[in-house]
Amino acid sequence: MQLGFRPAHAHCGTMTYTIFEDGHIASPTGFRATGVSCGLKDGSKARDLALVYSVQPAKVAALFTTSLTKAAPVFLSQAILSRNREAMRAVMINSGHANAGTGQPGLTDAVECAKLAADELEIPRDGVLLMSTGVIGVPLPMLKLRDGIRRAVSELDSGGGKRAAVAILTTDSRPKERVLRVQFREGQRCVLAGMAKGTRLIHPHLGTLLCVLTTDLAIEQRLLQQALQHSVERSFNRLNLDGDSSPNDSVIILANGASANPPLSDVTTREFVTFQEALDALCSDLAQQIVRDATGTGKVMHVRVRGATSDETARLVAEAVIRSRTLRTAVKRGVADWGPLLAAVGASGAELRPELLTLRVGNVLVLHEGMVAPYDTLAAVQAFSGPEIEFTIDLNAGLIDLTLTTCTWHEE
Numbered sequence: 316m317q318l319g320f321r322p323a324h325a326h327c328g329t330m331t332y333t334i335f336e337d338g339h340i341a342s343p344t345g346f347r348a349t350g351v352s353c354g355l356k357d358g359s360k361a362r363d364l365a366l367v368y369s370v371q372p373a374k375v376a377a378l379f380t381t382s383l384t385k386a387a388p389v390f391l392s393q394a395i396l397s398r399n400r401e402a403m404r405a406v407m408i409n410s411g412h413a414n415a416g417t418g419q420p421g422l423t424d425a426v427e428c429a430k431l432a433a434d435e436l437e438i439p440r441d442g443v444l445l446m447s448t449g450v451i452g453v454p455l456p457m458l459k460l461r462d463g464i465r466r467a468v469s470e471l472d473s474g475g476g477k478r479a480a481v482a483i484l485t486t487d488s489r490p491k492e493r494v495l496r497v498q499f500r501e502g503q504r505c506v507l508a509g510m511a512k513g514t515r516l517i518h519p520h521l522g523t524l525l526c527v528l529t530t531d532l533a534i535e536q537r538l539l540q541q542a543l544q545h546s547v548e549r550s551f552n553r554l555n556l557d558g559d560s561s562p563n564d565s566v567i568i569l570a571n572g573a574s575a576n577p578p579l580s581d582v583t584t585r586e587f588v589t590f591q592e593a594l595d596a597l598c599s600d601l602a603q604q605i606v607r608d609a610t611g612t613g614k615v616m617h618v619r620v621r622g623a624t625s626d627e628t629a630r631l632v633a634e635a636v637i638r639s640r641t642l643r644t645a646v647k648r649g650v651a652d653w654g655p656l657l658a659a660v661g662a663s664g665a666e667l668r669p670e671l672l673t674l675r676v677g678n679v680l681v682l683h684e685g686m687v688a689p690y691d692t693l694a695a696v697q698a699f700s701g702p703e704i705e706f707t708i709d710l711n712a713g714l715i716d717l718t719l720t721t722c723t724w725h726e727e
Contacts, residue, residue: 403444507528614701
């Protein structure tokens, strides 16, 4: 499974990463965090403003929504990153208001938030990135935010990561966090932490999905961006929960170098490979937490396409299967009907040879090289009836192997 998280111990040669139990976004050396309530969620006193701060300047890498209607915090963060990728200090996230569809006034409000946070932190004004999530088309309540930003800065501490993870939630039922200790050779190590939110509007190339990652690793910015791109492509970009995309999605990683390891500057080194493996695992784990929270009383569906000649072909097939309402209905009801699976593959628009096509439902082979295979009907029923199901489509034409993940909901 592409999204399955590895065991608590994973090895790459002589190097290891382990789960940091009870860790949080401020667990890496030199980070502080908090989450406060400033009344952004109507009728609620829930925490709604999070701040993550690096005591020393950090390298930063980021990926944002591909939506053409990007929200003001995305627009502003991209502008800041065009000037500063080497000395970032903080990420501020508000929930309850997306600050999207708010035009120039929304951008003005975002700029004010970033400036106020920077001034309160006594750092350069291009040292703060923004994220927002919540209702679209509603102006930010700036009076509340001004007070909230000041309180958040005053309440920063090294143990505040749990508060931050709660403050970024909207429709989520629980926080999504994971922290890893990464062990290199010769006693060198770093800590890698992440927190995320998201349940709906999740679609490849991100959706209403926010993720902040921190590490005390020393690494060149270009390698950090490359590593993040690699990990996001294999985790968050393989989620398609409802086919809708958001103007707000953002994934940001800060690396402040506080672990004092020699800076990673070469992708061919074993140290970089170890870091990449750990970052892949962390992002995959957070993506899986998002899927399981979104599913609720529904079911998780993994659509695996093997033997494709290109990523594009594999994705065409997988997304066609995910869009099949008939198949989703069969999964929801536990009806062992794999016909919609075959129909979706055939209608995907991808180039394929029907006489080579092989289909599996769970471990049950139902079609082999274009012909129905003798199979155990009861086993097929059990596969459709479980809380989690994998469909494997083998095109038997190439080497590409790709899995997208989706889920059903009780209202479907």
